[in-house]
Amino acid sequence: MGERVDEIAPSRFVLFIPLVLAMLSMIGPFSIDTPFPAFPHIGDEFGVGTEQLQLIVTSYLLAFAAMSIFHGPLSDSLGRRPVIVGSIAVFAVASLACTIAPTFELLLVGRVAQGLSAGGATIVSRTVIRDMFEGDQAQRLMSRVALIFGVAPAIAPIVGGGLLQLGPWQLVFAFQALLGVVLIAATLIVLPETHPVSARVPLRVGEVVRGLTEVARQPAFHRLAWAGAFGFGAQFLYIGGAAIFVVDLLGQGELDFWKLFVPMIGSMMVGSWTSGRTAGLVTGRKLVSIGFVITVVGGVLGVAFSASPLATDLPWAIVGPSLIGLGNGMAYPSIQLMMLDLAPTRRGAVMSCASFLVLIFNAVAAVALTPYAASSTLGLAIAALVITGLGSLCWAWHCAATRPVPAPVAAGH
Structure with a gap:
């Protein structure tokens, strides 16, 4: 493990590996956001309202979360490429099912199938990074992938809106099916198998459960995972509630939708770029701390602007979400690497458990929090501030628990 990439992959493809990994990791958020502009058209065709349309997001997220716990362990047993390719193939078929769905209920079935399969690419691609690199190199590549990954939520609603200018809402899901086919080809051509047979664990139910339990029993994993989940959860309030925030509020x-996503995700990309550029110059621990300070400042400013007469005016309404995105971009790559290093032989299980926590939190928030918080810009801003505060507390807890113990001073000194 920790091999150089040119010892794993043909040299002519090395430059394309970060791009392919980023495209694989972004298929999850891309699938969430692309249908947003089509919501009014879907509602008109099937005769459903805003609350039912929100199920298009929630059903996808719940399915993604339920299956995410298995994608990583499967890749620990079968290898990274088979899980990635197989899951994308299912995703492409599910996208076609959404395209031809004759009822709203069957559309939701297709979205569930998309959610069940998308994690194979999104989750496993992160383990490939740590399989290939370590230390500063791993941070640079993780940050580079996060930088490209950040494009997805920004361009997805723009792509969705553009597709609606060319045809009916079904074209949005047909495009997702085409994207799946492209990613399968890119994976087979460019991406090496980074998890050798000698390092794989047996594919048995007991072994899978043991690996997940091994990860879940580590207090450090929970501190890091919840810090990341809360940090991104504050940002996801605006992503998951974009249809309400942008159109209604x-x-x-x-x-x-670009008026929200471009500044917010653009800031996240700047944070990821900063993480990569400072690798080896600033410790990951310090970078995460700075990132969380910025998210809290963003949360405070979000509340301040939302409580003022500028609450629904641009650009002031998106200052808070943008700063939260900047802090997350700086912190998240290093948090992921810290988690992956907790269990080197169970990296797939680590990413699955972490993704499961993030997705469950976001799905529950989408159902139980977003519809109520999004009744006003102030409600969203307060909820985001509370969640960023929880993430910062988890990180502070981890820093306190792992603070180096000073060496005892020898007698006479």
Whole structure:
């Protein structure tokens, strides 16, 4: 483990590996956000309202979360490429099912199938990074992938809106099916198998459970995982509630989602770029601390602007979410690497458990929190501030628990 990439993959493909990994990791958020502009059209065709349309997001997230716990352990047993390719193939078929769905209920079935399969690419691609690199190199590549990954939520609603100018809402899901086919080809051509047979664990139910238990029993994993989950959860309030925030609260149109996603995700990309550029110059621990300070500042400013007459005015309405995105971009790559290093032989299980926590929190928030918090910009801002505060507390707890113990001073000194 920790081999150099040119010892694993043909040299002519090395430059494309970060791009392919980023595309694989971004298929999850891309699938969430692309249908947003189509919500009014779907609602009109099937005669459903805003609350039912929100199920298009929630059903996908719940299915993603339920299956995410298995993708990583499967890749620990079968290898990374088979799990990635197989899951994307199912995703492409599920996207076609959404395209031809004759009822809203069957559309939701297709979204569930998309959620069950998308994690194979999104989750396992992160383990490939740590399989290939370690130390500063791993941080640079994880940050580079996060930088490209950050494009997905920004361009997804723009792509969705553009597709609606070319045809009906079904075209959005047909495009996702095509994307799946492209990613299968890219994986087979570019991506090496980074988890050798000698390092794999037996594919048995007991072994899978043992690996997940081994990860879940580590207090450090929970501190790091919940820090990351809460940090991104504050940002996801705006992503998952974008249809309400952008259209209902800010009074924008179906082609205006970029006004939220470009600044917020652009800031996250700047944070990821900063993480990569400072690898070897600033410790991951310090970078995460700075990132969480920025998210809290973003949360405070979000509340301040939302409580003022500027609450629904741009750009002030998106200052808070953008700063939260900047802090997350700086912190999240290092948090992921710290978690992966907790169990070197169970990296797939680590990413599965971490993704499961993030997704369950986001799915529950989408159902139980977003519809109520999004009744006003102030409600969203307060909820985001509380969640960023919880993430910062988890990180502070981890720092306190892992603080180096000073060496005892020898007598006479």
